[in-house]
Amino acid sequence: MPDHPAYDRAFYLDQAAGSARSASVIVPLLREFLAVRSVCDVGCGVGTWARCWLDHGVDVLGIDGDHVTPDQLLIPADEFLAADLCQPLQRGRRFDLAMSLEVAEHLPPTRAESFVADLAALAPVVLFSAAIPGQGGTEHVNERWQSYWAQLFAHNGFATLDVLRPRIWHDARIEYWYRQNILLFGQPGAIECTASAMPLDVVHPEHLAAVYERTPSIRETLKMLGQAFRRRLSASSAPPR
Secondary structure, three states: OOOOOOOOHHHHHHHHHHHHHHHHHHHHHHHOOOOOOEEEEEOOOOOHHHHHHHHOOOEEEEEEOOOOOHHHOOOOHHHEEEOOOOOOOOOOOOOOEEEEEOOHHHOOHHHHHHHHHHHHHHOOEEEEEOOOOOOOOOOOOOOOOHHHHHHHHHHOOOEEEOOOHHHHOOOOOOOHHHHHHOEEEEOOOOOOOOOOOOOOOOOOHHHHHHHHHHOOOHHHHHHHHHHHHHHHHHHHHOOOO
């Protein structure tokens, strides 16, 4: 993610438990049909997902901004690379799997196309998720539907493989945004599995519930407007001092 004071220790601490729990379920599922020996996690934060891969004996490299300090990392410091994700990545080493989860929405819209190209250059298979419109979150500046990202990957010769969401859709151990957004993209012949026929652009019921909980009802809104109007009326009718 770009360097920004919003991405502080509290930001990552708030995510840690849910991310670790989600990774502990999804990583073993991926290993069922992917022979993964090396993973590059772009926008890794403090390395929660990379730590899970490492615990499975996989070689990892985590990439994120230099706002992530060594003492925060859950992976060895020599397995972390500081980079400005708003800028093109230095392409060198290739991996079995590249991943970027709930990161792309934090980057400027002008970076979307080149960011996907960077991921496609890192590995023949990419695990990807990004916030949909209205999902909300810290510094979300480019929320897009899943099909938008699928089209960008298609421009790089990657097919969309929606193999995880049908299996994890109802698994409450996994944060709903992963269940809603996570997709695999692969070069021809890179993955031997059957993709689902579910639509790409979907909204998880738990997201709708979260939106409903944080949105005032019509009655509450009218009540607040009435109170504000009465305060203003009272102030305007008060005798001058």
